[in-house]
Amino acid sequence: SAVISQKPSRDICQRGTSLTIQCQVDSQVTMMFWYRQQPGQSLTLIATANQGSEATYESGFVIDKFPISRPNLTFSTLTVSNLSPEDSSIYLCQGGNLDTQYFGPGTRLTVL
Amino acid sequence: AQKITQTQPGMFVQEKEAVTLDCTYDTSDPSYGLFWYKQPSSGEMIFLIYQGSYDQQNATEGRYSLNFQKARKSANLVISASQLGDSAMYFCAMREDAGYSSASKIIFGSGTRLSIRP
Numbered sequence: 001s002a003v004i005s006q007k008p009s010r011d012i013c014q015r016g017t018s019l020t021i022q023c024q025v026d027s028q029v030t031m032m033f034w035y036r037q038q039p040g041q042s043l044t045l046i047a048t049a050n051q052g053s054e055a056t057y058e059s060g061f062v063i064d065k066f067p068i069s070r071p072n073l074t075f076s077t078l079t080v081s082n083l084s085p086e087d088s089s090i091y092l093c094q095g096g097n098l099d100t101q102y103f104g105p106g107t108r109l110t111v112l
Numbered sequence: 113a114q115k116i117t118q119t120q121p122g123m124f125v126q127e128k129e130a131v132t133l134d135c136t137y138d139t140s141d142p143s144y145g146l147f148w149y150k151q152p153s154s155g156e157m158i159f160l161i162y163q164g165s166y167d168q169q170n171a172t173e174g175r176y177s178l179n180f181q182k183a184r185k186s187a188n189l190v191i192s193a194s195q196l197g198d199s200a201m202y203f204c205a206m207r208e209d210a211g212y213s214s215a216s217k218i219i220f221g222s223g224t225r226l227s228i229r230p
Binding site for chain 1: 145147149155156157159162164203205207209216217218219220221222223
């Protein structure tokens with residue numbers, strides 16, 4: 001099984017600033033995804049992080065707000081830009097292959 | 113349209129009983145995969161079990177089994193001999209392959225909160 005780490009585990013940010021979240025997988029994976037989860041809600045897919053190319057964003061999510069990088073098969077970053085209180089949420093990284101998909105522990109973001 | 117449907121927002125089950133969590137899905141892609149995850153109150157997402165659309169047999173992992181009925185598009189999770197530690201949110205998820213793995217994405221259902229009574 002893959003072990004996925006995320007940094008930071010939590011942060012409190014001011015409105016208008018940005019936060020970059022790092023996701024590191026301990027083995028090469030074909031797929032990496034970024035999700036957002038509001039308290040008591042399910043997971044909403046933000047985008048698929050594509051290795052060496054632009055991420056594929058879901059409806060309602062745009063690159064200017066959520067730039068994503070994936071320079072190799074084990075690492076990805078998600079930046080949440082121009083923060084507003086509505087961005088307060090848990091952000092989760094997922095990685096794996098066709099039949100195994102594991103999650104990082106999540107990043108809890110609070111925007112004041 | 114809802115791709116993954118979990119119709120049970122909450123369930124209460126007596127300890128040691130078996131429990132079935134429902135999941136139906138909607139896809140026109142012949143190649144797809146189905147996942148179940150457990151999310152305890154600590155918030156971590158724990159991968160439980162996987163079923164591929166071409167797998168002939170139902171997947172099993174310890175006390176977890178997936179009752180895969182392809183024609184009905186259902187992928188129910190069965191937990192045998194439930195334990196207090198099984199109390200958590202359970203999410204069903206589907207991967208659609210869109211013809212090649214690099215275009216795959218995984219969509220989650222709304223979840224079922226399972227509570228085990230002692």
